[in-house]
Amino acid sequence: MSTTSTTAPSRTSRTSRPRRRLARFGSTGFIAALPFLAPALVAYLVFVVAPALESVRLSFFEWSGFQGAPQVFVGLQNYVRIFTHDPVFWTALSNTVIWVILSLVIPVGLGLVMALALNRKIFGRNLFRSVFYIPGVLAPIAIANMWRWMYNPNYGIGVNLAQLFNLPWLADVQWLGDKNLALYSIFAAFVWQIAGTNMVLFLAGLQGVSPDHVEAAKLDGANRWQVFRNVVMPSLRPTTVVVVVLTIINSIKVFDLIVGMTGGGPAQQTQVLALWSFQQSFNNHEYGSGNAIATVLLVITLIIVVPYMVWTAKQEKNS
């Protein structure tokens, strides 16, 4: 009894104590923090912030990107051009949106199902988890090459499955050559790449589900679905937020897989914003357009990410 009553007041005083102490030792303030911060801040400003701002600036200029070539201020012309005269931009934008939405459904759902299935003691569990997870550590460019070979129209998976199951139409599918199909063929490789990563994140989250609560719910007569819905899902919420945010970030910047499998083709049907911006700047020497597209990408990202960060900051303050 007495112990509980003494700890309560001491806890309140503890929160205010460090501040005073630290001040007395003269180790607070921005000057004291600077030596620790400086290398990170310099690197971040020079190689991340400055280039990002520079790409916003360059989006108002026309420039070939060659050293010494003139940069001509053209105002909003680059934006007018990409919005009204560049059909590839719209393809790239809609593909990026499709990619993000599909990513939030398929690999996230699969990862959750894998995690739920493998969160119990089951024969071969670690091997199963490994096979699902390994694609996540491979270089996306290596995955692109593997899948490109799988999609080979003459010797690839389609031809082999066609023989195996006697489905001749399967042999004729142009996985990466059909302009309506190619994006989804690449997306399949993306699912293969990241579902296992989501699985591991969900597995980590499932460790936070209290077995006592599950047991109690079962004793109260809850069936599997009710246990999942009312006990497991609420405690997975923080993990789900992390998975959703990581998925959005990763799918907005998808680049390597597309370069490695189609390069944006056929007929630019698999373009995404990240790749089209890169190609406009580096391959077509349209730095203005390229950076205008990059700026659009930046704005889209900020629209998604800033509310999330404000929200987490508030949550953190409340807790």
Next chain:
Amino acid sequence: MTVTAIPTAAAPVANPSPKRKPRPLSRGRDWVRVGLWVALLFSVLIWAVPLIFMVFTSLKSEADIFGTPAFVPPWAPEWGNYVEALDRGHLLTAGGNSLIVAIIKVPVGLFISAAAAFALSRIRFKRQRLLMGVIALGAMVPIQVAIAPLFQVINGLNLLSTNLGLILPYIAFGLPYQTFILYGFFRQIPEEIDESARIDGAGNWRLFLTIILPLAKPALAALFILDFVATWNEYSIALALLQSQDSWTIPLALQGFQSQFTSSYGPLNAFTIMSVFPVLIVYLMFQRYFVEGAFAGAVKG
């Protein structure tokens, strides 16, 4: 967080005697389990198809690739594909570059991030939360939005096609995420530890180097391994900044080989396998921590 997650890896061994017959009540459930297991096995086999396809192809002669179905194992392995890939590609030069970049980038980047995270979490100054937010924002912005101007910056420093010219932006682009994660980790270390160290006369550097860093070992180890893998695999920045073939890293060499020998499927798949070898070794060494979610737990913050 990780500290608690790691020991669980050994837990499955302590299964109660598997021989004991299940009680009649749970027999229905057992069938569910068997069904689930078969479904899992089936999914795992599907998941392994691309890997199997690649390994088989890498061991087949050209005649076998074109003449036999893909799922027939290479009964007479054609190791020559690997020799050819080594011979015609730039695997060793590129591997050397990738290794140098990773060996310098990963520890230096982690140290810089840790120092920043220390300042942001353990030294009080105005607007530090805002600063953390601004830094964390960098982790969420796609690299590609800054890549064309980045090329100009590196070009201005005369560092195009050099290892250093790649290491610097790699460090910078790795900082936001690592700083954010370590910030979260450091904040969980009780402040009393700082207090008692300061009473003993420790300054900020001693506190950071001898107390906070050692306490953060699990998070640092997880970040170290994940960052090694990410650095080894990075493609888009390298594509923009490395112009000459001698400076290529592994992903560029792989893509280069692919475009040069488009239809040499055997050597190409051999090349792909060799290119992922180092990360596979790292993965196998730390497999348990990867799949048990220890890394995920440490890194989630």
